[in-house]
Amino acid sequence: MSDDKPTGEERFDEEARIEAEEEALEQETPEAVGGGDYAPSVAARVSAFQRAGGAVIPIVTTIFALLMGMVVVAATGHNPLTAFKGIFDGTGLNWLFPWVQGQARTDAAFNLQQTLIVTSTLILAGFAVSFAFKCGMFNIGGNGQYIMGALVSVWIASSWVDMNGSLHIFLAITLATVVGALWAGIAGFLKATVGVHEVISTIMLNFIASYFAQGLVGRGGQLQNTVDTSNPVSSDIAPKTHLPVFWGDPILQGLHVGFFIALGAPIVFWLVLYRTTLGFEVRATGFNPEAARYGGVSVRKSYILAMAISGAFAGLAGAIDILGWQFRLGVLDIQIANIGFIGIAVALLGRNSAIGVPLAALFFGALVQGTSTRNPAIQDVFDPRLAGNLSTIIQGLVLLFVGMDLLFIWLWNQRRRARHAATGAAQQPQGATR
Amino acid sequence: MAETEVVLALFSITKQFPGVLANDSIDFELLDGEVHALLGENGAGKSTLMNILYGLYHPDSGEIHLSGKKVTFSSAKDAIDAGIGMVHQHFMLIPVMTVAENIVLAQEPTQAEVLLDVGEARRRVRELSDRFGLAVDPDARIQDITVAQQQRVEILKALYRGAEILVLDEPSAVLTPQEVRELFAIIHELKAERKSIIFISHKLHEVLEVADRISVLRRGRKIATVPKEGATEESLARMMVGREVLLRVEKPPATPGETLLAVEDLHVLDDRSLEKVRGVSFHVRAREIVGIAGVDGNGQTELIDALTGLRRFESGSIQVAGKPYARGTPRGMLDAGVGHIPEDRHRRGLVLEFSIAENIAIHDYCSPPASRFGWLYPRRLVARAARLIHDFDVRGGGPHTRAGALSGGNQQKVVVAREVARNPKVLIAAQPTRGLDVGAIEYVHRRLVAERDAGRAVLLVSLELDEILSLSDRILVMFEGEVVGEYGPDISEEELGIAMLGGRRKAADAA
Numbered sequence: 034m035s036d037d038k039p040t041g042e043e044r045f046d047e048e049a050r051i052e053a054e055e056e057a058l059e060q061e062t063p064e065a066v067g068g069g070d071y072a073p074s075v076a077a078r079v080s081a082f083q084r085a086g087g088a089v090i091p092i093v094t095t096i097f098a099l100l101m102g103m104v105v106v107a108a109t110g111h112n113p114l115t116a117f118k119g120i121f122d123g124t125g126l127n128w129l130f131p132w133v134q135g136q137a138r139t140d141a142a143f144n145l146q147q148t149l150i151v152t153s154t155l156i157l158a159g160f161a162v163s164f165a166f167k168c169g170m171f172n173i174g175g176n177g178q179y180i181m182g183a184l185v186s187v188w189i190a191s192s193w194v195d196m197n198g199s200l201h202i203f204l205a206i207t208l209a210t211v212v213g214a215l216w217a218g219i220a221g222f223l224k225a226t227v228g229v230h231e232v233i234s235t236i237m238l239n240f241i242a243s244y245f246a247q248g249l250v251g252r253g254g255q256l257q258n259t260v261d262t263s264n265p266v267s268s269d270i271a272p273k274t275h276l277p278v279f280w281g282d283p284i285l286q287g288l289h290v291g292f293f294i295a296l297g298a299p300i301v302f303w304l305v306l307y308r309t310t311l312g313f314e315v316r317a318t319g320f321n322p323e324a325a326r327y328g329g330v331s332v333r334k335s336y337i338l339a340m341a342i343s344g345a346f347a348g349l350a351g352a353i354d355i356l357g358w359q360f361r362l363g364v365l366d367i368q369i370a371n372i373g374f375i376g377i378a379v380a381l382l383g384r385n386s387a388i389g390v391p392l393a394a395l396f397f398g399a400l401v402q403g404t405s406t407r408n409p410a411i412q413d414v415f416d417p418r419l420a421g422n423l424s425t426i427i428q429g430l431v432l433l434f435v436g437m438d439l440l441f442i443w444l445w446n447q448r449r450r451a452r453h454a455a456t457g458a459a460q461q462p463q464g465a466t467r
Numbered sequence: 468m469a470e471t472e473v474v475l476a477l478f479s480i481t482k483q484f485p486g487v488l489a490n491d492s493i494d495f496e497l498l499d500g501e502v503h504a505l506l507g508e509n510g511a512g513k514s515t516l517m518n519i520l521y522g523l524y525h526p527d528s529g530e531i532h533l534s535g536k537k538v539t540f541s542s543a544k545d546a547i548d549a550g551i552g553m554v555h556q557h558f559m560l561i562p563v564m565t566v567a568e569n570i571v572l573a574q575e576p577t578q579a580e581v582l583l584d585v586g587e588a589r590r591r592v593r594e595l596s597d598r599f600g601l602a603v604d605p606d607a608r609i610q611d612i613t614v615a616q617q618q619r620v621e622i623l624k625a626l627y628r629g630a631e632i633l634v635l636d637e638p639s640a641v642l643t644p645q646e647v648r649e650l651f652a653i654i655h656e657l658k659a660e661r662k663s664i665i666f667i668s669h670k671l672h673e674v675l676e677v678a679d680r681i682s683v684l685r686r687g688r689k690i691a692t693v694p695k696e697g698a699t700e701e702s703l704a705r706m707m708v709g710r711e712v713l714l715r716v717e718k719p720p721a722t723p724g725e726t727l728l729a730v731e732d733l734h735v736l737d738d739r740s741l742e743k744v745r746g747v748s749f750h751v752r753a754r755e756i757v758g759i760a761g762v763d764g765n766g767q768t769e770l771i772d773a774l775t776g777l778r779r780f781e782s783g784s785i786q787v788a789g790k791p792y793a794r795g796t797p798r799g800m801l802d803a804g805v806g807h808i809p810e811d812r813h814r815r816g817l818v819l820e821f822s823i824a825e826n827i828a829i830h831d832y833c834s835p836p837a838s839r840f841g842w843l844y845p846r847r848l849v850a851r852a853a854r855l856i857h858d859f860d861v862r863g864g865g866p867h868t869r870a871g872a873l874s875g876g877n878q879q880k881v882v883v884a885r886e887v888a889r890n891p892k893v894l895i896a897a898q899p900t901r902g903l904d905v906g907a908i909e910y911v912h913r914r915l916v917a918e919r920d921a922g923r924a925v926l927l928v929s930l931e932l933d934e935i936l937s938l939s940d941r942i943l944v945m946f947e948g949e950v951v952g953e954y955g956p957d958i959s960e961e962e963l964g965i966a967m968l969g970g971r972r973k974a975a976d977a978a
Contacts, residue, residue, distance in 0.1 A: 077819065077820050307845070308842065317825075317829065320821065321815075321820075325829075327816070328797075329830050
């Protein structure tokens with residue numbers, strides 16, 4: 034049956050097109066989407082908003098956020114252009130310019146490796162939010178799932194030192210992924226069975242994961258370092274479980290092969306969503322759970338599995354951080370972990386799409402690395418004590434404006450409307466003379 | 468009409484959307500104290516024209532004159548200030564606030580400039596509702612009152628803002644037949660108070676009943692403006708669609724076969740655990756259409772939900788083609804051979820964000836040929852959709868078109884195509900023509916008869932008496948969760964109306 038030629042497009046006569054276009058126009062306005070005799074799901078509403086702006090809006094949002102960052106820098110009495118040049122160089126993206134040579138190129142390569150390490154994790158953290166979103170859920174628990182993944186991988190990789198290296202890595206990564214999935218699956222299960230809202234449950238699970246992990250690697254914890262008992266950190270993982278570094282110096286924290294795992298994530302994300310029956314069920318549930326149920330989809334199953342797959346992405350992120358560059362997990366690491374939260378911004382800016390999320394992850398990865406206090410370029414511009422705060426401010430501003438994405442779409446629509454008004458008014462006299 | 472002052476005149480309104488000429492130099496005139504109906508199929512340009520009048524769209528050319536003076540609206544606020552009130556099809560009310568609060572919203576009477584004067588608000592609302600015969604309780608919350616009452620609140624809101632011209636956009640679409648009567652009484656009251664009303668509809672008999680004059684739009688152009696006198700449903704339908712339309716379905720008498728759906732003493736609870744279906748028994752045979760008539764909310768929805776596995780039933784039995792289904796799931800009933808055209812195609816019948824192909828696959832995505840071992844074959848979905856789009860004459864897009872971008876009639880064709888193409892033994896059609904225009908209604912009706920003749924058992928549930936009477940071979944009346952009577956297809960509309968209100972219960976029991 035697959036070799037049947039589609040004949041639908043041929044039936045595209047003018048009359049039908051008029052009907053469709055007008056209906057579409059009515060659908061496109063936010064009013065039409067918000068009101069109505071049924072309440073569209075969040076996923077459906079966002080999808081309607083996104084059709085309105087396309088890829089333009091996230092780019093405009095990003096530029097605006099960076100401009101605001103410059104204003105803040107200028108307000109502190111520093112030259113915003115110098116500061117942002119410093120930040121840009123700190124990301125290592127100048128490595129892409131052929132005229133950067135010599136020591137500058139070596140530095141740039143190192144910086145870019147760091148940026149891509151963060152990007153790898155963020156891609157996975159972003160999909161952890163996006164996948165649940167495709168099912169109409171907000172996974173705020175990426176951070177907890179990430180911590181659980183990190184904890185499991187540290188435990189596996191620091192135990193059974195006699196195991197075969199590849200198998201050991203495989204086991205650590207797989208179990209971390211599974212535990213991340215189970216951890217998020219709890220929230221999906223609670224939503225599917227007793228209707229607990231996933232935002233509440235995932236936030237609570239974040240706290241549980243955080244304190245559970247701190248208890249295990251902290252002083253007196255079961256996973257605490259057996260060699261250096263004075264520090265609240267876990268044992269180091271076995272050297273053979275370190276992920277191979279393919280670019281840069283392994284001693285200087287080069288880029289590890291986890292990067293390729295992250296690059297595979299969008300493919301997996303897209304295939305699962307658009308080429309499996311599970312993805313079909315997840316998307317149907319996300320857009321309209323009632324229609325999905327009517328169609329014969331088990332909405333409960335969709336909720337549980339979508340959350341679990343989200344958690345798998347986050348757990349995997351935790352594993353590649355541990356095996357790729359962290360090699361141990363300390364109480365402090367757990368306390369300051371915010372990858373799961375940046376993942377929310379990545380998903381928002383990346384529009385939950387297989388292409389958008391990696392690009393957004395690169396942007397945030399670059400931002401995190403470029404504004405890092407370890408970036409010497411930043412320290413040249415600012416007092417080192419100030420640099421840390423400014424970095425946080427700039428990151429915060431970008432997050433804020435990305436979160437205000439919908440505001441920009443609204444403004445965009447206003448602008449279109451205003452333009453219609455202007456042309457309408459200009460043609461008014463013309464109509465009067467007829 | 469004592470005088471014939473023109474309160475509103477639209478001259479040569481033209482509005483172009485990308486690729487679509489939505490309004491093509493439309494002239495329109497509204498007299499003082501007149502009810503002027505705007506009639507047209509979905510997509511004919513009624514909404515665009517009214518949105519231009521209400522300041523939401525700007526015409527590419529053309530003028531709006533109010534009482535002889537030219538006006539330009541740049542927003543809805545301008546239109547409201549100029550005395551134009553609009554009651555949208557979908558109400559713009561805040562559910563948790565009271566009636567009075569909703570009505571005075573944005574123009575609240577205040578004490579000391581900042582405090583809402585609740586007493587004053589209540590008083591003004593009462594005064595308005597007394598004057599126009601619009602009975603509502605000012606202190607009731609919107610979420611607690613009926614749809615018909617919400618509509619009254621919308622009308623009151625417009626009147627409170629000083630509307631002289633009222634635009635009612637498909638006001639009867641959400642109402643029961645009784646409520647429509649009440650609405651018409653309100654419209655007469657408003658007319659007596661010299662308000663001018665634009666009544667948008669695609670229901671011919673309503674338009675003939677309530678309007679003084681009727682303007683017909685088709686594909687962005689005004690075809691004609693005619694007085695009510697002399698207009699007939701047939702003549703209006705011809706103007707609307709552009710061809711002769713069969714308003715009555717022609718069908719050969721039924722030749723029922725074996726029983727395909729048998730329901731015995733069924734009891735179903737609603738979401739609030741109230742018993743909505745109370746011991747219903749009936750059967751539907753192959754090659755017959757059984758219509759269930761009744762006022763909305765008498766258990767029809769819960770009955771359908773139980774038959775399709777979307778709701779559990781407390782006791783009783785459902786048999787499809789002789790096999791009992793004790794605890795149906797949606798999947799189980801689908802597999803048993805029950806097809807279901809749901810009453811709300813936006814909430815349940817379609818995933819509007821999905822393509823037509825995906826919507827057509829919503830039941831069978833999980834079995835070959837659509838998928839194998841969980842792996843989906845989108846090309847096969849598209850090929851199947853293309854075939855159904857062709858067979859069922861769905862217009863306005865191909866397999867990849869988003870379902871939400873189709874017109875209502877074509878959306879319903881997608882639903883009908885999907886359900887029929889599964890070759891169900893039992894086809895349940897709930898309000899299958901709700902919100903559709905004349906051409907699409909004709910199509911759906913003919914299709915249901917064709918499916919009957921193809922050997923299916925068709926169960927039709929509708930609030931439209933016309934539909935029940937013209938399609939059904941047997942008619943069951945539901946009242947307060949029970950089947951209170953069974954009638955032949957030749958029962959009169961009046962008799963059926965009385966039965967629907969429970970009046971003939973005794974007589975039916977005796978018969």
